[in-house]
Amino acid sequence: VTNRRPRSRRGEGERLREEILEAAERLLIETADAEAVSIRAVADAVGVSPPSIYLHFADKNRLLFEVCQIQFDELDRYIREAGTDLDDPVDVLRLQGRAYLRFGLDNPEHYRLLFMGRSDLPPPDGDVEAFLKLSCFGRVVETTRACIDRGRFEQDDPFTVAFAMWTMVHGLTSLLISRPTLPWPLADPEDVFDRFFELFLAGLLTH
Amino acid sequence: VTNRRPRSRRGEGERLREEILEAAERLLIETADAEAVSIRAVADAVGVSPPSIYLHFADKNRLLFEVCQIQFDELDRYIREAGTDLDDPVDVLRLQGRAYLRFGLDNPEHYRLLFMGRSDLPPPDGDVEAFLKLSCFGRVVETTRACIDRGRFEQDDPFTVAFAMWTMVHGLTSLLISRPTLPWPLADPEDVFDRFFELFLAGLLTH
DNA sequence: TGTACATCAGTGAACGCGCGTTCACTGATGTAC
């Protein structure tokens, strides 16, 4: 039991809710271990008793779910701000991919929670879909569509191409998180991404 | 406590070791949950008391590590048997990729343990590297080298190309395991792989 | 202005659970003499 948190004033009970969410995120970052984010650990980090959590969240899953929502927003921010000043949509796509990778490496445990955990834990499948369709993944699809519309890509289905891109970047990100010491062909993860992205763009076959 | 296992005859103490490993693998498959593989659950599945595990394994990590070794062998078998009857190394590469994906979907929790878990749990990083270099990944590198040698690929570094391939297939496999209900562009995972593989071969840019 | 009271923002103690691991032991079985 660390520092005791002073009780909120009347009418400000919702402040604890925010503090709980912040503490849960902080714990994920500091401990780098999703297992360490327990009701009791969060309560302790906030300076409050475990039952207090239940004043604001129905159960542990619900708490983790809301942490996920915040992290999806954060991921979206990374991608939204990538390549806004560039003209060529192919360059934008590259920077969006890099931004995705950077988000994962900056927040490995959050990334685990969002995309590598068991599907019966948060986030529920439906929400991953919704988030992907409506925000960050939607942006990648739009960038891909721009690549096609401007005649830079020889394909006709932006959704499938964007999905393939995502699969590749997710593979890279998740492997770097799970097995950081693999003998990667280049030392800097972003350089590895660039190299793979070039391969993906140019293809392998002789022309 | 389920069925009591009869005590081994003298000199046959090593049989329990095998039964423990088999039970641990079976538990991973049946429960589809690596968390469910506890010393006590394994002991119960074998029909033996928990301390008996320690007659054959130093601790829980050591047990899981040996399960990993067996699974790496199994993965290698999937890949070794893929495309042995085909001439074109590009086709072999495709079948090796499919085999990798099939292994993951056939054994999702084993796959999690091998490639998606925390790196301070088994398998230790060094072992993933060793296994990848010496067995299954080595085969993919060799196939890629054959593609280059026969003039099918325009690249010159089989290691990097194989790594990129692996990254893509791992991305697909791990996403299918973690988020099976995503709106994949095709219903059959192997069809998705084929589609992405074609994209990867042909590239995206206009020529 | 004073006071009874409802409400708000929590708390303390306990529930039952499963976990990894340790320790002293037991009882059957093969072997040496």
Place this chain on the structure above:
DNA sequence: TGTACATCAGTGAACGCGCGTTCACTGATGTAC
């Protein structure tokens, strides 16, 4: 052939731990009269 004994293949009970969750409660604070 008989028997003492070492060894083998385990067992039973317990350790301390952290977990999610529930329940009855408390004490400060604002408000109605």
